[in-house]
Amino acid sequence: MDSNGNKRPRLDTYTNDSISSLPSSFDPSASLPAGMATPMTIDSTSTPFSAVLINLGRQTKHQLSDTKLIVYDLKVDSPSLPEGYEIEAWNRLQEAVYAIQGNSKPSESLEALYQICENLCQHDHSQQIYNNLKQVCKDSVGKMFAALESDPSEATTYLTAMNVLWTTYSAQMNQIRCIFLYLDRSYRSLLELANELFCDCYQRSPSIREKVIGSILDMIASERNDTKIDTLLLKNSLRMLMDLNLYSSEFEGRFFDQTRLFYKAEGDRLIEEMDMSAYLDYVAKRVHQESTLRMKHYFDKSSKAAITTIVEDQLLSDRVQVILDKSFSYFMDTRQEDDLSLLYRLLKKVDKLDICARYFIDYVKTKGTFILKDHSTDKDLFAILLSFIRKVNTVVRHSFEEDELFLNGCKDSIAYFINLRQNNATKLLANYTDLVLRNDKVDEKALDTCMTFFRILQSKDAFEMFYKQDLAKRLILDVGSNKMEKAMLARMKKDSGPAYTSKLEKMLRDMKYSSDLMTEFKEQHGDNLNSTLLHLEVNVLTYGFWPSYTPINVTLPRHFQLAQDEYNAFYTNKYPKRRLTWQNALSVCEVESNYHKGTHNITLTLLQTVILLIFNDTSRPGFSFGEILAMTNLDELELRRTLKSLACGHYALLLKQPAGLDVEPTDYFMYNTEFESTDTHISLNTEKLNEAIENNASIDATVLIPREQQVDAAIVRILKAKQSTSHGALLGEVTRQIRFPATAPEVKQRIELLIEK
Template identity: 55%
Template sequence: MSFPDFQTSKRPRIDPYDDTVMDMDTAKSTPPAQDLAPFSNLLANKLKQRSQHALNDKKVKAYDFKLDSPGLAPDYERVACQQLEEAIHAILGNQPPSTNLEILYKYCENLCAHNKHEMLYNLAHSICQNSLQLMFVTLERHAHDKGEGMEGADFLNAIHGIWDTYCNQINQIRCILLYVDRSYRSIIDMGRELFAGYWRVSSPLRNKVIQSVLDMIHAERNGERSDTLLLKNTIHMLMDLHFYESDFEPQFLESTRLYYKAEGDRLIQEMHMSGYLNHVATRVHQESTVRLKLYLDKQSKNAITSIVEGNLFVDRVNEILAKSFAYFMDNKRVDDLSLLYRLLKKVNQTDRCGSVFIDYVKKKGSEILQNDGNSDNDVLPTLLAFMRKVDGIVGHSFEDDELFVVGSKDCYSYVINLRQNNTAVLLAQYIDTLVREDKLDDKSLDIFMTFFHLLQSKDTFELLYKQDLAKRLIMDVGSIKAEKAALARMKNDAGVAYTSKLEKMIRDIKASTELVDEYKSDLDYDHDVSMQLNMKILTYGFWPACPPMEMTLPQKFQRIQNDFEMFYIRKNPKRRLTWQNGLSVCEILANYPTGAQTITLTLAQTLILMLFNDPANEPLSFGQIAGATGFDELELRRTLKTLACGEHKILIKRPESAHVEPTDQFGYNANFQPTSQHLWMNTEKLKETIDNNAAVNQTVLINREQSLDAAIVRILKASEQLSHTALLGEVTKQVRFPLTTPEVKARIECLIEKEFIERTESGDYRYT
């Protein structure tokens, strides 16, 4: 294409030089010549006039040095605009421009050099606007028309094709108008703003595109295959047009909320909780990771994750925990519990699970201690197995979270020290059974010490253990080595003072054995070889207190007691013996028609049976037996019941009944057939004697009151004056047993009445 009097291949010449020129040597003005050459020639001529260069230090200063660009040819602007307009129309019509692109670029460059940026920008803006107006009329018609198959993916494909083509057209226009894009305004932004403007006012088109996208996402959530690339392109178009946050995202989040609310309502009733939790984890991953990578904006991650977690999990936490937690814990579903914990931790709901965990451990632990179908000896091992299972779950599933670690320890302490659980009694029975059956090994000792360490009512356990230890030592049951092993472990945990009396009981048995051997070897006393004597010297204050039982001993028995008492007083002149006949045990040889039978009895049972050695005395009445033995009526009833109404009926009672009455008659049972070679008739009777004469609860109460009084006085004596709160805190630190605030207040009032302490005018307490 040719243009008149204009060569497009060369740049226009610079205007002739028309100003004065500075002399480099003299710095004086030189008048211009008549026929001035161009600036470049003038400069060359001036340099040629110098035959020799001179070096000097003078400086040349030039102010407002400017070169004026030449003006445009008369028709240049009109022709250039016409060519550019035709090229833009061709591009928007998907046709190649008729003019060379380099020429079009030069047109734009030259026009911009003469400040024609705004004119070119407005030209492109007007042409694009008209083109878009026609295009959107067609798009709106397709949006309203539902009978030509332009629905769903087809419609989105059409929209994406139009948008992609338009973007390519704008890029081509930008290449031609690059000078305008760089020096005035962005052509890309202009094209996007024009498209966004028509998109904004075209509600049917906008709503149909968004609804089509939501329908495809809904189908994908239901397991159907969707064109994720088409979704990505469409959503990115909305992002480029800045309609993602304002139009698409609110509707998308609302549809997501409704979808997962309905799904949660349905699945939580249909699915097992293990499967439901896995479904929640899968959905969260799909929405927060997979879908974002495929086509959603990353800024939507927090919102969509919160909606999915909220509707499927957070709003249903209580129902999920109620349905699943106990089942998971009972069946040790560690993986399900781990998934539950991670989901709860992700939404900051571990506190709700922690409260359910604590309630579960307390309930289960109390059920075990209250002996639901277990024998007494199995209760503590079962509870320990439960505790170890819980600890394993806390470490594996709950990742040793401090909330659950501390909660489990508090639960163990609560369960073991709950009064109605009687843990002290169960623990005493457990260790008593192990020692009696000689089954006390390191493993069983560890079980025992686990609960002993957590037990707060150690004073109650001490009295119970002392009773059982007394019975074992008196009846020579168990092993002294096992007794010492148990006491050594208790000493390490509770201190020397706690086991000092118990250790003294064992030392008494050892000293008694040595003393009896010395007595038997003493020739000053006449020993009856028909009787084997074994006596135990029990130090008063260390053993359970048992008042002496009044009874009339046979002459032979009385003589032996007198001889031993004289021997003991001679060895220990400052001591006095009190005979505990109620705790005495006898081993006799009974002769029956079927053969001899060894029977171990209490002394009271033995005295009664010895009355029936002479058949001429039978039958004996209740009164005759009472007169011969010296027993009171209550004690005689209990003893005769063990001989005539128990499992082994050594005596015959007339009339037969389950109880002993003062009118009953008793005789020798010649037809008695023992079930073993050695019968133990003393166990229950001796146990009853010790237990009935040691009121544990009353003793514990008195000891606690005395310890509490001493602690209060000791604290106030050291501090001189304390407030009620401070005193209560110090008392709680010092005592070793559980107590309540009303109990402390009651002892304070008692001490005030006894004038050990006084209350000041300010309400504090002071030692007097």
């Protein structure tokens, strides 16, 4: 390549063999104007290749040779231009330029004008031509801007005039470039010159700059206010600024400031006027308009990130707290999953999901706690709670796209309100499970609901105690289905292991074993029992597996005591090393009563039955409280509760004087001869028996002692493994290992006690 960037000529000569001949149509003077020069001749005496050229015509046969000679930078002197040619040629070119700038056709052909420019450039006149052309174009564009400055029009009309000027100027310079194309390619770019001249005149005119940028910004503001504008004019005006490299310096800064002020004012207004669903739709619409539609139609791509950030900041990022305060709870309560999804996607774009996640967690905690407290007496409590949890999970899956932040927050929040001590969810779940298991039919769905919350419970040891107490009631009262009991235990065993359900399973086996023992006892003592008019059923409860009950002493009627002694003898004979403790408070009796107004079958507790049998003595109209106390040998408080159930309840089997809802030691009781009821079977035992079981079963201590032991064991185990650790790390590891909730002061107390020991 030579210094001007032209391809280096190369001459290949095949010595003594052949040489390529010049084309027959080649004319060295063809590129010069007529009369300028004659074809160049080569002196064969001074040319090293003369012999070859002389013999060229004599060869009739080409011979090939492997020898090749390459010559670089072969320079052949060009003939000089005639005197005065440069001036004449420029005048012809200038006349054509003036014609184009006057929007008329040049008198000469463009091909001839191009040839003139090429000849001048080849004879080193490129710089002179460039300078002359620059001055001519500068004068022309200067006149254009002078006329535009005096234009009194404003806004769109003025911007249209500017667009016409730019379009006209661009078309003229493109036509001029066609004439000076050789200069454009060999010396300097004429497009750059055109932009440079136009930009220089534009920047030296403050009034034009202000009118143009102001008009563009006014058009953008009008479109944002839903006013129809000339989008093509706006697009061309912005393209002009981009071509002149003025888009960033002249337009972007003011455009961003205007956008910021516009959306700040609009956001302040609409967030008060609109509901949040409509406001979020508006935000999404505006972001799409600015970042996609307007960017596609007329903005430069370099503005996309900045303009999107401005819109999102003014309408969303700076108002996240207000938006969430107004909308989040409402969206969750009314289950507006699409609005929550839009909220999630918008906040994800501005990196504010952590704030939304905090609102979500607080909502789940608050709402779950409210349900537990407000529906604590509702039998459908856990069905309502399960419906709430399913709703929350659906929102996380559909609206929050299973985002890990919300998945973990949902799980932790549910565990929080279920295991919060003041919510008493452990006791409530035990009650709900008891209600489910009292049904005779197997309800798999209800059992699955129980297990859903059982898995969340941390206080599984406390639940075990409550469940054991309720199971004891169900088994003693013979309510529910044995199949349901086994199905529930199987689920708990699968979740918590065999050790958790071993005692509960033993309670079921006790009932089966008691039935077998009773069959054997009846085979041996059937006649004797029939003679006492008793149908005896005994349940043998293994100590340690059943809840602990405080025995209640009572003086039984003779035939009751006889039946009890016979079974006691039978059992002692069968198992000499075992001893039976009779739980009179848990016993149930089926009694047939003969009132004047009808016969009834009444289910009573043993204590109620003992008291009623006293009134079979028809020789006396009634008995005082003190007499009944002496005859039954019951504890005074227990006697009061039992008499109250017989005389002050819905079914008044006895009459009390004076009348009242409480039993006093001075009261007098009589047989109610006027008692009547439409029910042929009356049950008075359930409430009384439940009260007896709950009053006599100690649960808190049973749970508390193993918990303290578990905490102590965890502390010792951790310190043995780590030898030494910080107080905070020890607290964290202990709470992680134990299976029930424990506070830091409780763990700290156990640590101090171990240190003292």
